[in-house]
Amino acid sequence: MDTTALRSAYEKFLDVAEAPDLGEAADGGWNADQVLAHVLSVDAATAAVALGVAAGARPTFDNRISLDHWNLDRIIAEHSGRAGLITHVRQQAAVLCDVADQLSDRAAAVLVPSLLMSGGELLLDQPVALGALVNGLAENHVPVHMRQLADLRP
Template sequence: MDTTALRDAYDRLLDVAAGPGLGEAADGGWNADQILAHLLSVDASVAAVALGVVAGARPVFDNRVCLDTWNLGRIIAEHAGREELIDRVRSQAGLLCDIADRLDAGAASVLVPAFLMSGDTLVLDQPVPLAGLIEGLAENHVPGHTRQLLGLQTTADPSRASNGAAGTG
């Protein structure tokens, strides 16, 4: 697999996450630390699925644990602040990309049962190729959370134009 787009999406997100003035979401959505914890959870889950496929297992991707506020709080508490969360996201995203870079066409095409929620909304409940799960991170998931972080910048500095979407998932 080619992970150039996913690596680029993470570079952009991490630049925004490291920027100044990230406040709270005006609509009660996630703050920056919760977004970063969510990304850590999702990346670990997708990496585990990819490694499971390579091992010949029949893994399932279910993102509900990645949305759980208790789990996000646990992940945040394991880090000494935003800078450490950012470093961990950078490292774990790199690991996920390294795993994906090594997938052959057969592994990338394996159908993985997937159950995806965004907040309380069911987004997907059907098998998807492993490659599609990973590409979805680059095409939708990471850019969506980048916009969410940009929205938090706007919340912290009302003079900036609105660039973000709040919410979860």
């Protein structure tokens, strides 16, 4: 797989995440740390699915754990502030991209049963090609959360 677009999306996301003036969401949504924890959780889950496919397993992708407030709080607590979260997101994104770079066309075409939720709304409940799952991070997921972080600026 070509991860050029995904790597670029993470660079832009992390540039925004490093802004010193990120406040709270006006609508009561996630703060910057929660957004970072969510992205970290999704990245780890996606890398796990990709490694599972490479190993010959047939894993599933379910993003509900990456939306769970308890899990986000746990991830945040494991880091020494926002800088620690940003460093871990950067590292996890690199792992995900490195794994995706190694996927053959055949592996990228493997259908992964996927369940995607957002804001309590079901977005997807069907198999998705692994490559589309990974590319969806670059095309949608990471840019959406980059804008979410940018909206936290005063």
